[in-house]
Amino acid sequence: MIQLEKVSKRFEGKRVVTALDSVDLSITKGEMVSLVGASGSGKSTMLNLIGGLDTPSSGQITIDGERLSGLADDDLTRVRRDKIGFIFQFFNLLPTLTCVENVSLPLHLRGWSRKKAEARSRELLDLVKLGHRMEHQPDELSGGERQRVAIARALSINPPILLGDEPTGNLDSTTGAEILSLIHDVHRTMGSTILIVTHDRGVAESCQRTIRLKDGKIIGDERRSTAA
Amino acid sequence: MxxxxxxxxxxxxxxxxxxxxxxxxxxxxxxxxxxxxxxxxxxxxxxxxxxxxxxxxTQLQVSAGEAGFPEEALETVQNSPDIRVAVPVIEASVNPGRGNLLLLGVDMTGDRSLRDYDLENNNDDAIDDPLVFLAQPDSLLVTRIFANAYGLKIGDKLPMATMAGPRDFVVRGIMQSGGLASAFGGNLAVMDIYAAQKLLGRGRRFDRIDIAVREGVRVEDAQANLQKLLGTGYLVESPGARGQQFESTAxxxxxxxxxxxxxxxxxxxxxxxxxxxxxxxxxxxxxxxxxxxxxxxxxxxxxxxxxxxxxxxxxxxxxxxxxxxxxxxxxxxxxxxxxxxxxxxxxxxxxxxxxxxxxxxxxxxxxxxxxxxxxxxxxxxxxxxxxxxxxxxxxLIGQGENMRRRIGAIVLFALALGCMSMSYIRPLFYLGYLLAIMAAVLFAPTACNWVTRTLRPLMKWLRPVEGALAADSLIESPRRTSGTVTALMLSLALVIALGGVARSSYKSIQDWLVIALSPDLFVTTNESLTSRSFVFPPEIGDGIATIPGIDLVQMVRTVRINVRNTPVMLVCTDIASVARKIHLPPREGDPDTMYQEAAKGKGVIVSDNFALLRKYKLGDIIELPAPDGPLRMPILGIVIDYSDQQGSILLDRELYIKHWKDTTVNVFRVYLQNPTFEPSVRAKIQEMYGGRTRLFVFTNQDLRAYILKLTDQWFGLTYVQIAVAVLVAILGIVNTLTVSISDRKRELGVLQAVGGLRNQIRGTIWMEALAIGFTGLVLGLVVGAIQLYYTLEISRTDVAGLRLDYQYPINIAAVLLPVILGAAWISALGPAESAVRGSLVEALEYE
Structure with missing residues (x-):
């Protein structure tokens, strides 16, 4: 499902910083993987590259059989919108839109009709237990509720891959646990491939597989028989 | 620091x-x-x-308005004991086909003691003996600048259409650059005054007398004595004072x-x-x-x-x-x-x-x-x-602050309405104008918010994501937008006001043209209908009247005179015949008797703009500065007439000839027995006089087109203001969008992260720009309605004396919609590109 071959990412400035250094990685369909490492180890860079938000300096990334290198910006966007759902640490909801509108956003961008997009959004908000908050705006919600909306938005297109950048990083432990449980539910019921960047040991260990990064290289790849 | x-x-x-x-x-x-x-x-x-x-x-100049004065006045001046030199002058702007040339007609026998002609190559022989210069009436002195510009040298001929027919003038001297030769940008020619009289058809009249006083005599004393000697019909003043008339015009x-x-x-x-x-x-x-x-x-x-x-x-x-x-x-x-x-x-x-x-x-x-x-x-x-x-x-702007602004706007607007009711007190009128604009400025952020909130459903309906986000961006950040919208509002309000005045004037002038411009043909001395340098002798009019098919020839002499220190147009013609042909809409006075009485020389009829600007009422006595002394006439009627921007006074021709001793004519207004005679009568006039005098024949349509062209030029300012408004829109919108993109960096990043294509990102920026442009336009059109009221009032009472109907310039508003939206879209192109080209990762991390 996700394939990285000799992928490097260098940031050129006054001095060159290598964020990822010739990384090889393969994640199969339906796996739930955590990506851990100290700050600056390259985990967010890797997530951005897999998500098509950034392009590698060298190497090849293949997502669901589609090679990302050489794709034009709009083609990269199409891969992103058809195959990937994002969950961010700071939720990244649009403050002026209601929950339904936020969840509908990716659907509208794909040209769905208003009615169909709204119906799908309501269904997803029910799924994340926010049926009572449909018309609320993000600043009227708690942190956990906002992240639920973000998850509903990520699921709106039914993507084969879900990428989470510290999805529980901005939440208290109880709410974090609820969100993690929700992500596991999604994994179980939808069979999505999930990659989560996290500092939280509990979150990392709840995944089937944990990849450890240090100085832009993979230094560990631990598989568990069952997820928590 | x-x-x-x-x-x-x-x-x-x-x-x-x-x-x-x-x-x-x-x-x-x-x-x-x-x-x-x-x-x-x-x-x-x-x-x-x-x-x-x-x-x-020259220390003093004697003049008697544009019509000049008879030659006899020169003798009176020269006999004054205070005067050392007194020389006659004719000064006219002519166009010999090579741009405007200032023609100075002087008497060489005395003029050189006042003016230094400074001829090249010590060629002063040409004028050393003035009699030689006089003996050759085709003599011309030109400046080095003029000679160079047109490749003239001594002995070359310069053809000119004169009132005595086409003539060749011979360059007999070239003045060195500097001093006199640099007057009028160097486009100056000097000729003998009697030759100038013939060329311009002035008869035996001068424009002015230039004077140097005797040694030991104070200029002020000489001025006072001369004024007393000549009477109030003449003006004795220093050369510098002449500029005042122009300043008043400007x-x-x-x-x-x-x-x-x-x-x-x-x-x-x-x-x-x-x-x-x-x-x-x-x-x-x-x-x-x-x-x-x-x-x-x-x-x-x-x-x-x-x-x-x-x-x-x-x-x-x-x-x-x-x-x-x-x-x-x-x-x-x-x-x-x-x-x-x-x-x-x-x-x-x-x-x-x-x-x-x-x-x-x-x-x-x-x-x-x-x-x-x-x-x-x-x-x-x-x-x-x-x-x-x-x-x-x-x-965001605090609710309290917004409320204070709204209350302030309402209070200022109420005060402006109060001032409007007392607009006869001019300072209060202008204060009201200022207060109304200030009220609009204070209310602009609120109105801007209302308009964008109203627009949101439409924008969302058009583009669910791009439209809603663009509208929200405006609604959520009023500070970012309100300054630009206010600037655009003010700029467009001025466009509407100027456009409205232009529209109303155009309509009024067109209506007036239908009534006032009834003659079928106009015979003039100049292609430029406003130039009064050349004049006809009245005999030409008598000759034209004999042409078969002509019903009536009206002789019109127009001269600019000073009334209450302002130059106004004195229109002198046979009022009895005017009454038969033209019925100018009366503002005050009985339309039948006013013409009858004026035709008998019992008074004058004035234009409405003259009465308004100079504060005259029906029955008031007006003092006309005639060379033989002030002519006091009652105002018999006030009519709508746009012949002159400063106002016009209609006087019977006989009375004019009697007091000004001037029989010359500027225009013959020719009425035909049948309009179909027009080509044949026109050809006949050309045949009779074309080779003998300087003469141009215009049809009624030619003249209408000419007047409307002049009117258009006056309102060229509207187009300049539209250009300024477009510039304001572009500057303001680029500014607002640059910041908007910076503020919305993360939002735009999210949009791209969840699948927004570049064109969709561009779309939201474009829609934001269009919404700003549209909001500015809506507010500008509303405030423009208020601004138009004040501009019409200023135009009526303080500038042109024109009582114009309030006509909202719908055509200009219709033009502004695509122009401003187009400018808004163009403004958004650069910012939209910068929005789609930034780093997505950086955008998502942006705080």
């Missing part, structure tokens, strides 16, 4: 584009201010220079220039205000850090005001440079207009601003910048350091 260097300079370096846009606001205002005033000054200076250079050592331009440049500065002020408000919003965390580190509120305020002073100075210097460039174009336009409409001789060769104007521009530009920054600087000083250092969305 240290803070300015450490903080502000670094900020400017990082945000060069935004600062360029701030400067553009000042540059715009100062450039219009400098451009318009420099152009006016240059035109006035050119006129004064022409007077001074032609005057030579006054209307000064007023329009002042209003336009003040408006430009006001609009510029909002662009600057907008930029500073945005800067304060953007730099909240920086301000918070400074405050946390110990900066006082006053230091923060001083920091922002210091930035505004620097921006003001730099912008003003650039504005002055642009203004001087702009002045060249405006001076040429104003100069041409004054020559065309008033036939006033001047040639703008040197466009330069007075030092005081440059200093004033620098001061006004800087002051505008500081005033614009006052509120943002105050806001900056009030930033709470704790809140500023917390992450969160940008500060």
């Amino acid at each position: 240290t803070l300015l260097r450490l903080i502000s300079f670094q900020y400017v370096r990082k945000h060069k584009l935004r600062w360029l846009l701030t400067l553009a606001g000042i540059v715009l205002g100062v450039a219009v201010f400098v451009g318009m005033h420099t152009a006016n000054q240059s035109v006035l200076r050119a006129f004064h220079q022409t007077i001074d250079r032609i005057a030579g050592t 006054q209307i331009y000064s007023l329009v220039s002042s209003i336009t440049s003040m408006f430009a500065l006001f609009v510029g002020m909002f662009l600057i205000y907008n930029t500073f408000e945005i800067a304060v919003s953007q730099r909240r965390s920086e301000i918070g850090i400074l405050r946390a580190l110990g900066a006082t509120r006053s230091q923060i305020r001083t920091l922002f005001l210091g930035e505004s002073v620097v921006a003001g100075l730099v912008g003003s210097v650039l504005g002055i440079a642009f203004g001087l460039l702009l002045a060249r174009g405006i001076a040429a336009y104003v100069g041409t207009m004054l020559s065309e409409v008033y036939g006033v001789a001047q040639n703008v060769e040197d466009v330069a601003a007075e030092p005081w104007l440059l200093a004033a521009a620098l001061f006004v530009g800087t002051l505008t910048s500081v005033l614009a920054a006052l509120i943002p600087a105050r806001d900056a000083s009030r930033v709470d350091p704790v809140k500023a250092l917390q992450k969160g969305k940008l500060q």
Whole structure:
């Protein structure tokens, strides 16, 4: 499902910083993987590259059989919108839109009709237990509720891959646990491939597989028989 | 100063584009201010220079209005014991087919003691014996500039169409550059005065007498004695005083220039205000850090005001440079207009601003910048350091502040209405105007919010994501948008006002043309219908009247005279025949008796604009300065007549001839028995007189087209103002969008992250720009309706005396919709590209 071959990412400035250094990685369909490492180890860079938000300096990334290198910006966007759902640490909801509108956003961008997009959004908000908050705006919600909306938005297109950048990083432990449980539910019921960047040991260990990064290289790849 | 260097300079370096846009606001205002005033000054200076250079050592001049005076007056002046030299002069602007030429007719026997002709190659022989010069009536002296421009040398011939038919004049001397030869930009020719009389058809009349007083006699005494000797029909004055008439003529331009440049500065002020408000919003965390580190509120305020002073100075210097460039174009336009409409001789060769104007521009530009920054600087000083250092969305205009603005707007508007009811007290009228505009400015942010909220459903319906986000961006950040919208609103309001006046005038003039312009043919001495340099003898009119098919020939003499120190047009014709053919709409007086009485020479009929501007009423006695003494006549009627912008007075021709002793004619108005005779009668007139005199025949349609063309030129300012509005829209919208994109960096990043294509991102920026343009347009159209009312009132009472109907310029409004939306879209192109080209990762991490 996700394939990285000799992928490097260098940031050129006054001095060159290598964020990822010739990384090889393969994640199969339906796996739930955590990506851990100290700050600056390259985990967010890797997530951005897999998500098509950034392009590698060298190497090849293949997502669901589609090679990302050489794709034009709009083609990269199409891969992103058809195959990937994002969950961010700071939720990244649009403050002026209601929950339904936020969840509908990716659907509208794909040209769905208003009615169909709204119906799908309501269904997803029910799924994340926010049926009572449909018309609320993000600043009227708690942190956990906002992240639920973000998850509903990520699921709106039914993507084969879900990428989470510290999805529980901005939440208290109880709410974090609820969100993690929700992500596991999604994994179980939808069979999505999930990659989560996290500092939280509990979150990392709840995944089937944990990849450890240090100085832009993979230094560990631990598989568990069952997820928590 | 240290803070300015450490903080502000670094900020400017990082945000060069935004600062360029701030400067553009000042540059715009100062450039219009400098451009318009420099152009006016240059035109006035050119006129004064022409007077001074032609005057030579002349100490006093005798004149009797545009019609001149009979030759006998010269003898009276020369016999005065105070006078050393008194020489007659004829001065006229002619066009020998090579641009305008100022023709000076002088009497060489005495003139050289007043003027130095400074001929080249010591060729003064040509005029050393004036009798030789006189004996050759085709003699002409030209300047080196004119000779060079047209490749003339001594002995060359210069053909001219004169009132005695086509004549060749011979260049008998070339004046060296400088002094007299530099008058009228060097486009000057001198000829014998009697030859000039023939050329121009002036009969035995002079335009003026130039005088030098005897040694030991005070000029003031000589002036007083001469005035007494000649009577009040003549004007004895120093050459410098002649400029006053021109200044009065140019006054209307000064007023329009002042209003336009003040408006430009006001609009510029909002662009600057907008930029500073945005800067304060953007730099909240920086301000918070400074405050946390110990900066006082006053230091923060001083920091922002210091930035505004620097921006003001730099912008003003650039504005002055642009203004001087702009002045060249405006001076040429104003100069041409004054020559065309008033036939006033001047040639703008040197466009330069007075030092005081440059200093004033620098001061006004800087002051505008500081005033614009006052509120943002105050806001900056009030930033709470704790809140500023917390992450969160940008500060919005507080509800309380918004409420205060609304209440302020309502109070000001109520006061403006109060002033309107007492508009007969002019200072109160102008105060009301100012209050109404201030009320609109205060209400603009609220109105802007209402319009965008109303637009949101439509925008969302058009594009669910792009439209909703664009509308929300405007609704959520009023500070970012309201300055631009206000600037655009003010600018467009002026367009509507000028367009409205143009539309109303055009309509009124067209209606008037239908009534007043009833003759089938017009026979004139000049292609330019307003030029009165050449005149016909009345015999030509008698001759034309004998042509078969002609019903009536009206002889019209128009001369400009001074009434209450303002030049107005005296129209002299056979009023009895006018009454038979034309019925000008009466404003006051009985339409039947006013013409009958005026035809008997018992009074005059005046135009409505004259009565309004000079405060005359029906029955008032008006004093006309005739050469044989003031002619006091009652006003028998007030009619609608647009023949002259300063107003016109209709006098019976017989009375004019009696008091002015002038039988000449400017125009023969020819009525045909049948309109189908037009081509044959026209051909016959040309056949009879074409080779014998200088004569042009215009049809009714030609004249209508000519008048409407002149009217169009007057309102060329509307188009200039549209251009300014477009510039304001572009500057303001680029500024707002640049900041909007910076503020919405994360939002746009999210949009791309969840699948927004580049065109969808561009779409939201374009829609935001279109919404700003549309909102500015809606508010501009509304405030324009108020501005139009005041402009019509100013035009009626203080400028032109025109009672114009209130007609909203729907056509201009219709044109503005695509123009402003187009400008808004063009403004959005650059910002939209920058929005789609930024790093997505950075955008998502942006705080």
